[in-house]
Amino acid sequence: MGDNKAATHPHTLNQFFLWRLVRRTRQVMRLLFFSLLISSLAFIILLLYLKARPLPSPEVYNISTLYDDEGNYLGQLDHNEPRDPVHLNEVPKALINATLAAEDKNFYSHHGFSLSGIARATLANIKAGHVVQGASTITQQLARNLYLTHDRTWTRKLKEAILTAQLELHFSKDEILEMYLNEIYYGHGAYGIGQAAKYYFNKKVQDLNLAECALLAGIPRGPYLYSPYHHLGRAIAREHHILDLMAKNRMITAEAAREAKKQTLTFAPRTHPKQMKAEYFRDYIVQTLVTRYGLDEATVRHGGLKIYTTLNAQMQQAAEQSVSRYTKKVDGLQSALISVDPHTGEIKAMVGGKDYSSSQFNRAFARRQPGSSFKPILYLSALENGFTPLTRIMSKPTAFLFHGQEYRPSNFRGHYANRPITLREAIARSDNIYAVSTLMKIGLQKEIDMARRLGIRATLKPTPSLALGSYAVTPFEMAEAYATIASGGIHHPLTGIKKVLDPFGRPLVQEESKPVRVASPAHAFVLTKLMESVFSPGGTGGRVHQIFSRAAAGKTGTTDWDGWLSGFTPDLETTVWVGYDHDKELPHDQAHLSQYIWADYMKQATRFQPAKIFPIPQGVTSVYVDLDTGYVATPECRHTRLEYFVKGTEPTEVCPVHRTKTGSSPEQPSLLKRVLDWLKSF
Template identity: 40%
Template sequence: MNTALKRHSQPKLSWWRKLLRCMLLAGVLFTSSALVIVTSAIVLEAPPIQVDQTTVFYGADHSVIGESHHGNKRYWIELEDISPSLIDAVISVEDREFYEHNGFDIPRIMSAIAANIKSGSKAQGASTITQQYARNLFLTHDKTWSRKLEEAFYALRLETHYDKEDILEGYLNTIYFGHGAYGIEAASKLYFDKSASQLTLSEASLLAGIPKGPSYYSPFSYPDRAKGRQRVVLASMEATGAITTTERQQAEQTEWELEPPGQLADERTGPYFQDHIEQLIESTDLNPQLMERGGLHVYTTLDPELQQLAEKWVELETPKDSDIQAALAVIDPHSGDVRALVGGKNYEESTYNRVIHAKRQPGSAIKPFLYYAALESGFTPLTSFRSEPTEFQTGTDGNTYTPGNYGEKYANDFIDLEEALAVSDNIYAMKTHLFLGPDALVNTAEKVGITTELDPIPSLALGTQGVRIIDMAAGYSALTNGGQSVKPRFIQKITDSQGNVLMEQKQETKQVLDPKKSYVLTDMMQSMFDLSLDSYTSATGASIAHLIDRPLAGKSGSTDYDSWMVGSSPQLTTAVWVGYDDNREMNHAQEGQVSKRIWAQFMREGLEDELKLAFSPPDGIVKTDIDPETGLLSSEECGPSRTIAFEAGTEPTKSCTDEMEKEAQDGEHRDQHENKLPEKEEKFFDRLKKWFE
C-alpha cells in the first residue's frame, strides 16, 4: 500500500523539480544579463552630454525660414547658479526619488506598467530625470519596449559616469521650454528677462511645468493652462516638503510679470506658422525635445514671398490704434498645402494663433455650404424665394425666429439663388435652410472639412456658431477644387542630419462633392464683385470690386463680433478674419471692410505674376445668357442679360420673348374685357331701367 502511494506521487514531484530548475535557470540568466549590462555601462566610455548641431526649417522653395541653434544660442549655466526653487520644483514634479535611484525608479515603473496594462496603452510613463535626459540626448521618442530598454541602458551609463549634480545640470540646460528656448537660463530670459538664479518661487514653478507640453502650456499663448499646470507643480512641492502651505498659496496668488514676447519673432519667417510646426511635432512621435539633439531638417509648405505679402497687408489694413485683431490663412486648393499664415496682427504683442485655435462666427461666409446642399436638393441658380421681413416658426412649441437683412433692405419680391448669394439675403438663406431640413448644412460643412461640431439650429444658416479660420480656408478649397476636400498640410517631411526621412506627410484629397454642382456654386460666387448686378441692394463685394482684376469667387460674412472674407482663385484660397479677442462688438461702419480689403489686396498682389485663369468647368456644364427680369433665355428684345452656369438639363428652355408674347396676349385679353365691361354694365342698367318702367 505504501509502495503504491510512493509511486503515485513521483510524477508530481518531478514536475515541481522541473519548475524549480527553470526558475533557477531564469534567475541565473537574468543575473548574468544584469551583470553584463552593468559591466558594459561601466566599461564603455562616458557618453557625451552636450549637443551643438543646428536644426533648420525650410520653406516650400527650400529656402531657410528659421533655425534652431542648439548649443550656440543656448545659455549653459552651472547648477549652483540656478534658483533652488526651480531645482526643487523640477525634482518634485518630475522625479521625487532622483537622488535615491540609480537611473530608473522600479516602483514607478511597476506602477506605470500596471496602469498601462489596465488601460491597454503605453500612455503613462515612469521616466526619471536621468531617463528623460538620456532620451533627449541619444534616442527617439517612440513609445516602444525596445526604446525603453535602450533608455534604461543609457540612463545607467549616465548614472555610472556622472554625478547626480552633473546629470541634473545637463537636464536643466537642455530641456525645451517652448518658443525656441532650450535650457532654463534661456527660458528665464525669455519669459522674465532675468537670470535663472533670480527666479522667485512663483516664476520657478511656472517654468517647471512648461516642459510637459511646451506649446500647450505656453504662458504667452495659453496663460490659463500655464496657471493650472503651475498649481500642479506647487502642490507637488508642498507634498514633498519643499515648501509650506503658506508659500504655495502665496505663489499661486502672485501675478506673473511676463516679458512682452517681441523677442520671439527674431528673424523667423512666419513665426505663427513655425510655432504651429512645433505643436504638430509635439503631437507625433517626433517630440520637439528630439530636436535638442540637433541636425534635423524640417521641410514645410510655407511660401516665403506669400507670407511676406500676407503679413504686409494685415499690418497695413488693420487699425494700429485699436485692440482689434486680424488673422489670415492661405491654402493651395488642389493640394491643401498651407502657403501663408498670419495668426494675429502683431506676433510681438500676442503669440496666440487665431488661425488654428480661435473659433469665430462666420456669419454669411457659411452660406456657400448651405447653397451647395440646395443644389444637391434640386435648386438651380434661378430658384426663387420672396425676400421680405419674415417671422419663422422654429418648432411646434410656438417659438419664432425673426432675422433681418443688413440695413433692413428687402426686395419685397422674388429673388433667385444667384442674386441672394451676391447680395447676401438672409431671408432667402433662412427659407432655404428650413426647406432643406436642419442637417443639410451640417453634413455639407463636415464633408468639406469644418472640424467644429455644428448644431442643426435655424440660425446656423446665418453663421452663428464658431468655426476655425483654417477650416474655412479648407472648406472653400473643396468648392474650388472640383469637390475634392483637402487636409491642410504644414510639413512635407523631416529628415535627420544624414538625410534619413524621420517623418513624411502625404497630401490628402478626397472627392466629397459633385464637381458640376461645385462649379455652378463657384460661378455664382463670382457675382459678389459684379457692379452691374442691378438689385434692391448692392453686391457685397462692391467696395473692393476695383481691386479685382481676375476671376475670383468668394463670400463675405459678418456678425456683431466678427468680419470675414473668404474666397479663391484657381491657384489660391484665402480666408481672412477680423474681430476682437474678447468678443466685443465691432463698429462695422469703420471696421467692417477691413477683412475684405486685406483679402483683396493680398489676392491681387500675391497672384500678380500668375496667369489670370478662369475656373475650369467639368463636363456637363452649360453657360447660358439669361434675362434677369424673367429668368428665361435672353434676347435682344428683352434688354441686358447675365451669363449663368447650369448643370446640363437644368437651364431654361423658353425665351424671354415667349414671356413677352404671353404678357402681350394677357394684356390684350384684359383690354378686351375692360372694353366690354361698360357695354355690359350699360345693358344691365338699361334692363334695370326698363324693369322699373
C-alpha cells in the same frame, strides 16, 4: 518474497522519496548558486566595463531648419542662444523638490531605473487603453537628451538603458541632477533652468519663489501644452498639481502649498530676436509636429531636423505686406490671412496677426462668427436639394416660426428688394431673408452636414441663425471649406508640411494627402459662377474689382465684430478676417478692410500665374435666360443673362412675354454675343 515485501513497505518508500527530494533540492540549490554566482560575476564585469568605458560626447545637432515649397532655405526654427548654466547649489531647494515631484520622486534612492515607476505607468496605460504615462527617470531623460534621438525603437531603448547605467556609474546624483537642470528643454527656445528663469520671469534662478519653481518644473513634460504664454490655465493647473505632489511627499507643508497657489504669477514680456519671417506659420508647424505627429518639441526645435513646408516665400511676403498695409494705421485692429492651393490643400501663406512681436496668438485659429461668408455652404446644399440659380424667394421682412417662437432676421440697414429675387441676386446682395428661407426649406441638418463635408469642425447647432453664420468658426476652417468648393467639390485636408528628415536624412514625417470628393463638380461650378456676382458692381464685394480683375468668386461676411472675405481663383483660395481681439465692435468701414487686404494680396500672389477662367465640368449646361421672367430668353427679351445650370435643372420653356414676332422658336444668341456677355461679367 519477504525481501520484496520489505522493499515496498510504506515507511521504506517514504524514506526513498525523501532521500530523492533532498538530493534533488541540493542539486537545484547548487544550480541556483552557480547561476547566481555567474550572473553576479557577469553583472560585476558589465559594471566594470561600463565604468571603464568613457561616455560618448553628446550629439550636438544644428537648430532645425525650414524650407519652402520649392525646397529653398526658409530659415531656422529657433535662434542659437548659448546655455546659461547654473550650479546645483545655486538652485533653490523648492525648484529641486518641484522637479523631483514632477518627474522622479525616487531619484535619490534608485540607480537610474525605477521599477515602481514602470509598474505604475504600465497599470495606468493598461487602464487607459493607450499610453498616458511614462516611466522615464531623470537619468533616463538626461541620457536621451544628451545622446539620443527621440524615436521609439527597441534599439534606442537599449542604448538608453546602457547610457543610463553609465551616467549613474560615472556621476553622483547631484551631478546628474545639475546636468539635467541645465540640459532639459523648457519651451520657447529656453534650454536649461537658467534660460527658463530669465525667459519666463526675468529672474536669476536663485531668486525664484515656490510658485514660480512649481510652474517651471511642470513645463518640460509638455513645453507647448504647459506654456503659460499659450495655455495659461493649463500651466497654472499643472503648477497646482505639482504643489500638491510636493505636499503629499512632505517636501513642503500643506499650508505652503495653499499659499503658493494663491500667488499671482507675473510673467516677463516675451522677447523675440530677429528670425525668419512667417513666424505664425513657424509656430503652426511646431504645433502640428508635436500634436499631430507626436514628435518631442525639443527634437522639433533643436534636433537638426530638415522640415520641408508648403509655404511659398513670395506669397508669404505678399500676405504680410498686405495685412500690414491696411491694418497698421488702425490701433488695435487685427487680421488673419490664410491662402491655400485648392488642388492640394497646401498652405501657401499664413498670417496670424499684424505684429508677431507684440502678440503671438495666431488668429488663423481664432473662433469668430463668419456672418454671411458662411452662406455658400448653405447654398451648395440648396443646389443639391433642388435649387437653381433662378429659384426665387420674396425679399421682405419675414417672421419664421421655430420651435413655437418667432425668429425675425433683417437685412443690412433694412434694405429689402420687396419682390421675389433669384439665388444669384441673394448671393450678390447677401440677402438674409433669402438665406433663412432657404435653410428652412431644405432642412437645417443639411447645412450642418454640408459644413462637415467641406471641413468645418466647429460646433454648429440646427437653428435658423445658422444660415447667417452665427456660430463661430476659424479662418483655417473657412479656407478649407472654400478650397473644397474651388477644387470642384474635392476635399483636401489643409497641410503645411511636405516631409521632415532627421539629421541623417532619414524620413520622420511624409505627408500624404487623401482627397475625398464631397460634392459634385457640377454643383460646385454652378455655385462658383453665382459667387462671381459678389465681385460685380452692386455686389457686396464690389470693392475687390477695383484692385483685382481676374476671374474670381467669393463671399463677404460682416458682423458687429468681424469682417470676412473668403474667395478664390481657379488656382488659389484665400480667406481674410479683420477685427479686434477683445469685445470691441468693428466699424463698418473697417470691416471693408478685409476686401482690400484680400484684393491686394491676390493681385501680388497671382502675378506670376497665368490668368485662367473657371473650367466648365461635365454635367453643366448654359442657357440664356430672361432676368425678368426666368424663362428661356428670346431675341425680344431686353434683360438677359447667360446662366449655368446642373444639367436637367435648366429652364426649357420659352419666355411667354417676349415671344418672337414670327412665333417661331427663338434662337439662342450667337457665339459672339455669348463671348461679349461673358467679358462684361468681369
